[in-house]
Amino acid sequence: MLKVQGLTGGYGDSQVLFGIDFEAQAGQAVSLIGRNGMGKTTTVRTLMGMLPARGGSIELQGKVLGRLASHVVARLGVGLVPEGRRVFGSLSVEENLVATARAAEGRSGWSLDRVLDLFPRLRERRRQSARTLSGGEQQMLAIGRALMTNPQLLVLDEATEGLAPLIRHEIWDCLRTLKREGMTIVVVDKNLTEMASLLDRHHIVEKGRVVWSGTPEELKSRADLAHRYLGI
Numbered sequence: 001m002l003k004v005q006g007l008t009g010g011y012g013d014s015q016v017l018f019g020i021d022f023e024a025q026a027g028q029a030v031s032l033i034g035r036n037g038m039g040k041t042t043t044v045r046t047l048m049g050m051l052p053a054r055g056g057s058i059e060l061q062g063k064v065l066g067r068l069a070s071h072v073v074a075r076l077g078v079g080l081v082p083e084g085r086r087v088f089g090s091l092s093v094e095e096n097l098v099a100t101a102r103a104a105e106g107r108s109g110w111s112l113d114r115v116l117d118l119f120p121r122l123r124e125r126r127r128q129s130a131r132t133l134s135g136g137e138q139q140m141l142a143i144g145r146a147l148m149t150n151p152q153l154l155v156l157d158e159a160t161e162g163l164a165p166l167i168r169h170e171i172w173d174c175l176r177t178l179k180r181e182g183m184t185i186v187v188v189d190k191n192l193t194e195m196a197s198l199l200d201r202h203h204i205v206e207k208g209r210v211v212w213s214g215t216p217e218e219l220k221s222r223a224d225l226a227h228r229y230l231g232i
């Protein structure tokens, strides 16, 4: 479904990615983990076409991305839940969701009703402006908004950052539901224990490269890796 090989990139003169390799099979959930500043968000931005890939390749269902504009990447079926949520504060919950809606081509897709079924809290607050929502509710809205684009691949950058444990659990539950329904998911996150039951594979990013990949069980048995690359 998604295959990233030897991806290089960065900002202006500063190279951040030195050869990122990872893949997600259809229906799998995988992570990019690693300490701050190692290139996870830069990988996500490059994947989404927000930064140009300088070298290497990104393939989504056999189509080559990497030099496509972000709206084209979105149209090809990649939904982003960006770091910092970025909901439209002055719009209502419902307006935020409808703003990104795009019909699924030939698939039974996400509708406003289906997103509000997934997040009953958003249904209760559908007429409220997004800025009046709690952080957790804004995160749900950011996920709902990405779903409204009817993605085949959902990419979440620090979706649980700064949220209370109960809300984090709701978000992980929702991602498990989406995975059961066949969604392919890439998450950047720090909560290794909470992610374990969702993920098929972790990828550790260190200085712009994927230096290790394996299952959550394998990572758990390698205290040396957690210490060396994750600072725990």
Ligand SMILES: Nc1ncnc2c1ncn2[C@@H]1O[C@H](COP(=O)(O)OP(=O)(O)OP(=O)(O)O)[C@@H](O)[C@H]1O
Pocket: 011, 014, 016, 034, 035, 036, 037, 038, 039, 040, 041, 042, 043
């Ligand atoms: N807009 C930018 N312009 C220039 N350099 C940037 C920009 N954004 C990030 N960087 C640099 O790129 C490097 C990788 O940052 P990135 O945000 O990808 O790290 P990360 O692994 O996602 O960590 P974090 O958890 O802190 O977001 C860092 O050295 C950072 O300072």
